[in-house]
Amino acid sequence: DADVTQTPRNRITKTGKRIMLECSQTKGHDRMYWYRQDPGLGLRLIYYSFDVKDINKGEISDGYSVSRQAQAKFSLSLESAIPNQTALYFCATPFQGRSYTFGSGTRLTVV
């Protein structure tokens, strides 16, 4: 089983719709991250969480919200999707403090 699992893998949604991307991890890590990746740009941090009660905004949190339902689950929501939120989204957790394990990604298209 993968350490970090993201669902869905692909999603097409309409402008104005609410959508949730889900992430779960099996290693019991406290910290979890949501990143967005656009062509030609580096990974950009949306939100991160150090534990269930500690959630922090990243550099591009506007238009997004998150929920840490349990230590293993960290969900990202787009309350009202817009086309410029079309991107590849990754969830990640740190591994032994020296690397980060990424989920397989969610390719989101907003039309």
Place this chain on the structure above:
Amino acid sequence: GQNIDQPTEMTATEGAIVQINCTYQTSGFNGLFWYQQHAGEAPTFLSYNVLDGLEEKGRFSSFLSRSKGYSYLLLKELQMKDSASYLCAVVDSNYQLIWGAGTKLIIKP
């Protein structure tokens, strides 16, 4: 501001050696990562440097000079499967990862 620079694209020949450079200006430094990312897939960990010098791991090596704000990833005996993007990321003073835009490496037969 914080900035990480990498070449956008590089081309190399199968069997050859290629060096991908990364320069950084960040608020503090707590380590530098290199990741490999195939198109449409998740980044996968290659190396981590926190002290100056060269770290070798099989065909891949990574070098760091903290005084120069510089790192490189060296790939030897290139194989077609090495065609991918290579991402440089620095851990800043707040232990957040700052990512470069990545270098797309194209391997030709």
